[in-house]
Every structure is written in C-alpha cells, then in structure tokens.
Amino acid sequence: xxxxxxxxxxxxxxxxxxxERWTPVILRELVLGSRRFNDIQRGVxxxxxxxxxxxxxxxxxxxxxxxENGEYQLTEAGHELGQVVVHLGTWGARWTxxxxxxxxxxxxxxxxxxxxxxxxxxxxxxxxxRFDFRGVPAGNKAPKxxxxxxxxxxxxxxxIEPGFDVDVYVDAxxxxxxxxxxxxxxxxQAIRDGDINVTGDRQSARDFPSxxxxxxxxxxxxxxxxxxxxxx
Amino acid sequence: xxxxxxxxxxxxxxxxxxxERWTPVILRELVLGSRRFNDIQRGVxxxxxxxxxxxxxxxxxxxxxxxENGEYQLTEAGHELGQVVVHLGTWGARWTxxxxxxxxxxxxxxxxxxxxxxxxxxxxxxxxxRFDFRGVPAGNKAPKxxxxxxxxxxxxxxxIEPGFDVDVYVDAxxxxxxxxxxxxxxxxQAIRDGDINVTGDRQSARDFPSxxxxxxxxxxxxxxxxxxxxxx
DNA sequence: CGGTATCCACTACGATACTG
DNA sequence: CAGTATCGTAGTGGATACCG
Numbered sequence: 001x002x003x004x005x006x007x008x009x010x011x012x013x014x015x016x017x018x019x020e021r022w023t024p025v026i027l028r029e030l031v032l033g034s035r036r037f038n039d040i041q042r043g044v045x046x047x048x049x050x051x052x053x054x055x056x057x058x059x060x061x062x063x064x065x066x067x068e069n070g071e072y073q074l075t076e077a078g079h080e081l082g083q084v085v086v087h088l089g090t091w092g093a094r095w096t097x098x099x100x101x102x103x104x105x106x107x108x109x110x111x112x113x114x115x116x117x118x119x120x121x122x123x124x125x126x127x128x129x130r131f132d133f134r135g136v137p138a139g140n141k142a143p144k145x146x147x148x149x150x151x152x153x154x155x156x157x158x159x160i161e162p163g164f165d166v167d168v169y170v171d172a173x174x175x176x177x178x179x180x181x182x183x184x185x186x187x188x189q190a191i192r193d194g195d196i197n198v199t200g201d202r203q204s205a206r207d208f209p210s211x212x213x214x215x216x217x218x219x220x221x222x223x224x225x226x227x228x229x230x231x232x
Numbered sequence: 233x234x235x236x237x238x239x240x241x242x243x244x245x246x247x248x249x250x251x252e253r254w255t256p257v258i259l260r261e262l263v264l265g266s267r268r269f270n271d272i273q274r275g276v277x278x279x280x281x282x283x284x285x286x287x288x289x290x291x292x293x294x295x296x297x298x299x300e301n302g303e304y305q306l307t308e309a310g311h312e313l314g315q316v317v318v319h320l321g322t323w324g325a326r327w328t329x330x331x332x333x334x335x336x337x338x339x340x341x342x343x344x345x346x347x348x349x350x351x352x353x354x355x356x357x358x359x360x361x362r363f364d365f366r367g368v369p370a371g372n373k374a375p376k377x378x379x380x381x382x383x384x385x386x387x388x389x390x391x392i393e394p395g396f397d398v399d400v401y402v403d404a405x406x407x408x409x410x411x412x413x414x415x416x417x418x419x420x421q422a423i424r425d426g427d428i429n430v431t432g433d434r435q436s437a438r439d440f441p442s443x444x445x446x447x448x449x450x451x452x453x454x455x456x457x458x459x460x461x462x463x464x
Numbered sequence: 465c466g467g468t469a470t471c472c473a474c475t476a477c478g479a480t481a482c483t484g
Numbered sequence: 485c486a487g488t489a490t491c492g493t494a495g496t497g498g499a500t501a502c503c504g
Contacts, residue, residue: 004253006278008335008410009344010449011260011317014324019251021236021496028243037466046238048498053467063327070466076455077327084319085243091316092246095295095309103240112241178240217242223308253476269486280478285487302486468503475496483488 001061017062017081022047024085026055027064031082032115032216035071042111086216093220098184104174106133107142107159109181114148114157116213126151127204130166135173150211167204172196183218233293249294249313254279256317258287259296263314264347264448267303274343318448325452330416336406338365339391341413342378346389348445349382358383359436362398367405382443399436404428415450 005012018024022044029043041052056072059065064078074082110131129148136144149156149164156162176195179185187209190196198205237244250256254276261275273284288304291297296310306314342363361380368376381388381396388394408427411417419441422428430437 003332003334005257006335007257007337007340008331008414009257009260009321009340009447010324010328010414010452011321012257012324013328013335014320015256017324017328018320019253019256021251024247024251025237025239025241025244028241049467050469051497054497077323080327081323084316084323087316087319088246088250089241089243091250091309091313092242092244095312096242096245096249099240100235102235103238103245105239108239108241182240182242215241220242281487282489283477466504469501471499473496473498475493477492477494479491479493481489484486 017058017064018084020055020058022051022055023059024088026052026059027078027082027085028089030065030072030074030078031085032112035073037070037072040072043108045105045108089217090220093182093217094222095226097226099175099178099182101137101175104137104140104178105142106131106136106140106144106146106174109174109178110146110148110157112215113181113212114155116215117148117150117155118211118213119150119153119155121207121211122150122152123204123207124152126164127167128162128164129168129170129208131170131172133172133174133177135175166200168198168200168208170196170198170208181215181218183214183220187212249290249296250316252287252290254283254287255291256320258284258291259310259314259317260321262297262304262306262310263317264344267305269302269304272304275340277337277340321449322452325414325449326454327458329458331407331410331414333369333407336369336372336410337374338363338368338372338376338378338406339374341406341410342380342389344447345413345444346380346387348447349380349387350443350445351382351385351387353439353443354382354384355436355439356384358396359399360394360396361400361402361440363402363404365404365406365409367407398432400430400432400440402428402430402440413447413450415446415452419444 004016025044026040029040032043034040034043041047041049044052056065056067060067063075064081066073066075127150129150131146131148133144143159147158147162149158149162173195176185176190180187180190180196187196191198198208236248257276258272261272264275266272266275273279273281276284288297288299292299295307296313298305298307359382361382363378363380365376375391379390379394379398381390381394405427408417408422412419412422412428419428423430430440
C-alpha cells in the first residue's frame with residue numbers, strides 16, 4: 001500500500017482509507033445494516049463487482065470491517081468510522097442542493113424504504129403495497145413498479161408480482177416521493193398536492209404514512225438559505 | 233457537473249464534494265487557518281498547482297469556500313464540513329497504524345508547528361529556535377534544518393539562517409519528533425531517551441516544551457489494542 | 465452466491481514551462 | 485503571488501465472460 005498523500009497528519013491517513021471513490025457509500029450500506037455482498041451491491045448498484053470486492057478488501061485490510069463466512073461486519077473502528085459517514089451525510093442533507101433529476105432512482109429508493117418500515121405499527125396480517133412511479137427520467141431502464149411485502153417481522157421487496165392481493169396502491173411522482181423520503185417535503189402535503197396517491201384498503205391506506213419511516217437523514221434541519229434555494 | 237454516484241442519498245451527494253482526492257487535506261489547511269493560495273499549498277506540498285486550483289474552484293462552486301481578493305474563507309457550510317474533517321482526523325488518530333516512515337516530512341512538520349505556538353507563554357523578547365532533524369528517510373530532499381522565529385505576536389518559519397542568534401537548539405530524530413507532535417509519545421520521554429535534545433539558553437530550553445502546542449489531534453485517546461500494535 | 469480474469473478506454477493527474 | 489497552458493502517461497475502473 002503506497003501512501004497517496006505522503007503526510008503523517010491523521011486527516012491524510014484517514015482520507016487514504018475513507019475518501020476513496022465509492023468507499024463512503026459502501027460504508028453507508030454497512031451502517032444501514034447490509035451484511036452480504038449482494039445486499040451491499042443492491043445499495044451501490046453502479047459500482048462494478050470487481051471494484052466492490054477491491055474496496056471491501058481494502059476496508060478489511062485497514063481493520064474497518066471483517067468478513068466471517070460471507071457476512072461483512074463493521075469492527076469497532078468501523079462503527080466509529082460509520083459515525084463519520086453519518087456526520088458527512090448530515091452535512092449533505094443540510095447543505096447540498098435539492099435532489100437532482102439525474103440522481104433519481106426508483107430501485108434504490110424502494111431498496112432503502114424496505115429497510116425503514118415501522119414493523120411494530122403494522123397490523124398482524126400481511127400487507128402488500130404496490131408502488132407505481134411516474135415522472136421517471138427518460139432513459140432510466142429500472143422498473144417503475146415495485147411491491148413491498150410486509151409480513152411481520154419480514155419485509156420483502158419484489159420487482160415482479162408477488163402473487164398476493166394488493167392492499168395499498170401508491171402512485172407517485174418519483175421526484176416527489178424521493179423528496180418525501182429525504183424529508184424535503186411532508187408526505188401529507190405531497191398527497192394533498194396530488195404528487196402521491198394512496199388508494200386501496202381504506203384503513204391500510206390511511207395508516208400507510210405511519211408505517212413508512214423516512215430516511216434516517218430526513219430529520220436533519222436545513223438552514224433557511226438552502227430551503228429557499230430549493231423553492232427557487 | 234456530472235454525478236459520480238448517481239444516488240440521491242445525502243451521503244453520496246456529500247461524498248461527491250468531500251471524498252475527492254486531496255479535498256479533505258485541503259479543507260484541513262483551511263480549518264487550521266490558511267487563507268492564501270501559497271499558504272494552502274505549503275500544507276499540501278505534493279499536490280500540483282493546477283489541481284489545487286481545480287479543487288478550490290470546486291469547493292467554491294459547492295458553496296464550501298469563498299474567495300475575496302485572494303483570501304480563501306470557509307463559508308458557514310464550510311465550517312460545518314470542517315467539523316467532518318476534524319471528525320475524520322480524530323478517527324484517524326484513534327484507529328490508524330502508528331506513523332509510517334514514508335509519511336515523515338520535516339518541512340510539513342515545521343510548517344504545522346509554526347501554527348501551534350503558545351504565544352502567550354513566550355517571553356517578551358524574540359526567541360529563535362533551530363531544529364536539526366536526523367533519521368530522515370533517504371531520498372528525502374527537503375532541508376533538515378529549520379528556524380522558528382518567535383517574536384510576539386509573529387511566528388515565522390525559515391529554511392535559511394535568519395541572521396539572529398539562536399536561543400534554543402533542538403536536535404531530534406524526525407520519527408520521534410513526529411510522534412511527539414501526534415501525541416503518540418510524550419516529549420519528556422523522548423528527551424529522556426535521547427531522541428530529542430534541547431540545548432542552548434537554559435531558561436528557554438527548559439520552557440520550550442511548554443511553548444510548543446502539539447497537533448490539535450494529539451489529545452485523541454487511542455484504544456488499548458492500537459497502542460499495543462504501536463509498541464509491537 | 466460471491467467472487468475471478470482479461471482487456472481495453474479513458475481521464476485524472478503530474479511535470480514542466482509560461483504569464484499578468 | 486496566483487495562477488494558465490500543454491502534453492504524456494500511469495493507473496483506475498468499466499465491460500464482459502467465466503468459475504467453484
């Protein structure tokens with residue numbers, strides 16, 4: 001391992017580990033709970049398999065993660081580095097421009113969502129939610145329809161019809177739903193404005209917004225100047 | 233500006249700004265107080281001028297810094313991102329391996345030191361400290377001798393004889409002094425072990441360790457396992 | 465599922481020299 | 485002091501196919 005920066009400063013040494021391409025995003029997946037290779041890659045879909053392997057090895061070599069029979073785990077050092085990831089993400093939520101069209105990704109969004117369901121607020125029985133996204137940027141080849149199978153304590157994400165009756169239909173503009181997810185837009189407002197439509201079983205449709213926890217960074221407060229920039 | 237990661241997640245968006253090559257190190261210089269282009273480059277000597285220009289422009293475009301008639305300044309967003317830099321450096325001080333030989337750099341070390349002098353503990357009169365480093369890795373072409381001119385409230389670093397009488401001579405093994413600077417080794421111990429020799433004016437030589445504040449990350453606590461790894 | 469292996473394209477970067 | 489301009493290249497990583 002050759003030193004990139006050739007500096008003794010701990011910021012430089014840590015940057016050689018942390019500030020490599022893809023590494024913060026990979027660490028985010030681990031912080032959010034992914035353990036297996038393919039799960040991690042679902043959260044970082046645009047990385048090549050070879051590069052993901054390489055990055056994971058590097059993190060392991062630096063003592064940030066371990067791999068025991070196929071399960072990647074953050075070490076103690078890794079959990080502390082995970083706090084830096086959260087800090088960086090918090091900064092991003094506060095200070096970066098509102099979500100851009102070329103970052104929209106329905107597959108990634110639903111993958112994130114399936115990890116943030118308030119299981120304890122679900123009814124006992126299985127609930128199936130079908131999402132249909134509109135306003136997907138042209139050229140994006142990802143599916144527009146997804147199913148969330150909520151069956152305590154399991155949550156499964158499907159991209160093909162799961163074969164159960166659908167309880168809740170969510171028809172949403174992708175940009176708006178992404179903003180809701182990121183805390184940039186209150187879901188009730190998006191529903192009022194017609195950007196998100198929730199139909200189906202009356203009770204379930206009413207409760208749906210309360211099951212869906214948002215991104216862990218959705219609660220970050222934004223400075224007034226940035227909020228105004230968003231409106232512009 | 234094309235999106236590197238193509239993800240809406242604030243961690244990914246922030247990483248496109250922060251986790252670029254050299255950027256955390258440049259931000260560290262700004263956090264430590266450098267304002268002018270050439271001062272910043274003294275703290276990041278191995279970056280090319282062209283790339284430093286490019287990175288500074290990128291940071292400005294993202295609202296992290298501003299440039300007003302030659303003075304770079306962190307914006308409010310920049311100060312908050314600076315906290316992430318500090319967090320990352322703190323992690324590095326805690327969890328990365330002890331300083332490696334290929335990271336030793338006397339020029340950088342003295343440049344860092346000149347910003348960390350306890351001015352209020354200095355005597356009224358001018359003090360000149362001469363550093364001679366031994367144990368510099370072969371092939372390193374940087375000077376081995378440096379002078380620190382302490383003249384309240386100014387601190388100047390010279391690489392040529394400043395023309396004043398020297399009050400304190402510091403003769404030190406570069407690796408040991410770097411460890412002292414990083415808080416890995418108590419200075420009194422390094423002096424006892426003969427790794428650092430401080431001679432010259434009796435009073436000044438005795439007070440020298442109290443003038444020299446160490447790296448802002450020197451006080452970070454290290455887990456037992458890492459400390460032991462260092463001894464090994 | 466969790467990787468390897470190969471090959472090629474690109475581009476980011478360093479080196480060097482010049483400038484208002 | 486604070487950049488610009490030019491050019492050659494190392495090395496990074498994407499695409500694709502294969503493997504235990």
